[in-house]
Amino acid sequence: MSSDLIFTKDHEMVRKSIRDFVNKEINPNVDEWEEKGLTPLNDLFKKMGDLGFLGIRYDEKNGGEGLDYWYELVFLEEIARIHCGGIPMAIAVQSCMATPSIEQFGSDYLKETYLKGALKGDLVAAIAITEPDAGSDVAALKSFATKQGDHYLLNGSKTYITNGTQADFLTLLARTSDDPGYHSFSLFVVPTDIKGFAVSKKLDKMGMRSSDTAELYFDNMKIPAENLIGVEGEGFIHQMMQFQHERFAVLPLTYIGIEEMIKETVKYIKERIVFGKPLISKQVLRHRIAQWLAENEAIKHLSYHIVRMKMKGQDATKEISMGKLLAGNLVNKVADGCLQMHGGMGFMNEMRISRSFRDSRLTSIGGGASEVMCEIIAKTSGI
C-alpha cells in the first residue's frame, strides 16, 4: 500500500533479486554463523559482489552499478530482512561505512586498488575510527601517523571494529598533527597485511554475534603515502561526511527490522491462547502495537524524504541525525515490548525475538550515540 508512489518496476526488480539472495544464500546459514560468532565474509561478499549488490550507488567505472540513492535504500531495506542484525551490519560496513570516503575523496589509485576490490567482493573492508579512549568524541583520537618520506608510520590501537578480524583493509582515521582542533587528522587506507598490524583481541558481544568485532593494534606500520585518502589534515571532515552514509544506513535497517519484529510478534500472539482466548484479543497489546506502527511509519517517510534530499544534493545532516535518533529510540522500545508479549518464550534463545532484542540494542549506540544525535540536531537547529 502506497509504496507504489515511491518505487518503480525497476526498483522492485532489484528488490526481488536481493530478497531472493537473502532467502537463499544468507537466511539458511544465519543460525550457524551466529553460533560461530563469524560470518565467512570473503565467501559471502564474493557472491554479493558478483551480483553487483555491494556497489549499488557507486560509479560503474569503480565497479559499481551506477544506480541512485533510491536503489541503495531498496538494498538496505532488503538486507534488513536477514534474520539477525550482525550480517546486515557487516554488509553495510562494506557498502556504506568504509568505502564512501574512498569514492568521494580517494585518488584513482585508491579507487582502482581498494574500492574496486571491495565492490567486487574480493576485499573485505572495515572502518577504524573508535579507540579505547575515543568513541563519539572523535577528536580525542590518539593513533598517530607520522609522515616519513614516501610513507606514514602508524602507531596506536582501535577497538569495536566490525569485520576487524577478517578485513583486508581498514579505512582508518588517525592524527597527523598534535595541533588542537579539527584539522589534525587524516584518513588512510590501511591494508592489514602490512607488518606491525595485529588483531589484539576478538571481542565477545551481547548481540550482533554473527558479526566479528576486533580490537586492533598498530606497531610502526609503514603506510604508503599514496594510501592517504583526500587531503592530509582533512580526515576529520572527510569522516564526518562518511558518517552521514553510515547513519543513513541505520534507518532502513531499523524500520524494516521493527516491521519484521512486529509481524512475528503478531503471528505469535494470534496463536497463543491465554484464559481461553488468543492473546491478540487484548486491547492493551493491540494499542501498544498500533502506537509502534504509527511511529515507525513516520520514520520511514522521514527516510524517504532524506533520500529525496540526497538525490538533489542537499545537506541532510540534520534530518539523518533526527532519523537515527528516532530509529534507535523506537527499536529499543519495540524490541523490549515484543519480547514482553512473547512471555517466557521470548527469553529463550531459540526465538528470533530474543536475538532481535540483543542485536537491536546497538542501534542507539553505534555510529554515534543517541545523545550525539541530539547534540547535532541541537546545533543544526541553532539551539
Place this chain on the structure above:
Amino acid sequence: MGDDLYFTKDHNQVRRAVRDFVKKEINPYVDEWEEKGMIPLHDLFKKMGDLGFLGIRYDEKYGGMGLDYWYELIFLEEMAHTPCGGVPMAVAVQTNMATPAIADFGSEYLKQTYLTPAIKGDMVAAIAVTEPDAGSDVAALKSFARKEGDHYILNGSKTYITNGIQADFLTLLARTSDEPGYNSFSLFVVPTDLEGFAVSKKLDKLGMRSSDTAELFFDNVKIPAQNLIGVEGEGFVQQMMQFQHERFAAIPIGYIGVVDIINETIEYLKGRIVFGKPLIAKQVLRHRIAEWLAEAEALKQLTYHIVQMKMEGQDVTKQISMGKLLSGQLLVKVADGCLQMYGGMGFMNEMRVSRFFRDTKLLAIGGGANEVMCEIISKTAGL
C-alpha cells in the same frame, strides 16, 4: 529543510497570501476573541471567503478555487501559525469538517444552497455528530429523524458543537431507523432558523476559548427531505469518510504548532539567566528539544506522504489515523515540556505557552480520541 522538494512558486504565493491574512486580520484580534470566548465568524469568514480561502480544494462551480490537496495542506499549515487553537479550529470546521460530505455526496440543490455560501463566507457551518451519550462511539447516537411525507421530523440533542452558537446550518448525523448496525443513520443539512432548534447551552472550556462550543436541542424540527445528504441509511458511512478530512486537518498543527512553540521557548531560554548562565546552556533542555524537533519532522514527512496518497486517490484511513495519533501525543508532550521550561512564568495566562498547553489537549480527544485512532490502526493493520 528540503521543503523546496514539495512546494512550487505557485504554492508559495498561496502560502504568502494566507500568512499575510493571518498576520493582519487574525493575530491582532486573538487576545480579544479569547477573552470574549467568541470569534465574529460571519465577519471573519466573509473576509476569508472573499479571498477564496474557505474553498481551496473545492470545485470552482461552487465558488471554490479548484486547487489540489497540496494547496489545502498549505492553507492548514499557515492557519496553524495562529497563536491560539480556537481560530484555526473554527475555520477548519467550515472547510474540512462540515462541508466535505456536501461536496462529496450532496445534491446540486444542497451544493448551491449551502456549500456555495459556506465557501463564500456567507454562511457559518458546524458539524453535529457528538451527543451527550455518543462521542467516539458514533453508533450510539440517539437523535432521530423520522420521515413524514416531504420532510423529516428531527428530535434529540447534540453537544460539543464547535461554531454551534453562530452556525447558519449544521451538517448533522441522526438515526433514521431503529435497526442495529451501521446502515441506520443519515446525514442532513439542518438550517438553524427552523422552528424547534435551540442552543440549550454555551459550553465553558479548558482551552480553545475563542471558539464557541454549544449544546443544541432539536424539538420536532421539520427538515425538508431535500436536505438529506446522499443516501438515506448511509450517513454513518458518509461521515466516516468526512472524518478523514477532519482528522487530516488535525495533523499540520502537530508539526507547525509544535515548532512555533519550541521557537518561542528557545527565545525565552536564551534570555532567561539561571545560576549565572542562560537556561539554554543546559544540555538536558537542548536534548529534550532536539528530540521533539525530530518527532515533528517525521510527522511532517508522514503528512506529506498522506497528501501524495490523497493526490492519487488512495485510501489513507490508516495513515491519517497514525498521523492524528502522533500529532495529538506530540502536541500534549511538547506543550507540557515547554511550559515546564518557562517555569513559573509559564503558569501565567499572559504567556502564549499557557494557552498552547490548554488548547492542545483537545487534539488528543477531538475528532476521534487517541484510543480510537489506535483501534483504527489495529484494524487496518490486521491485528
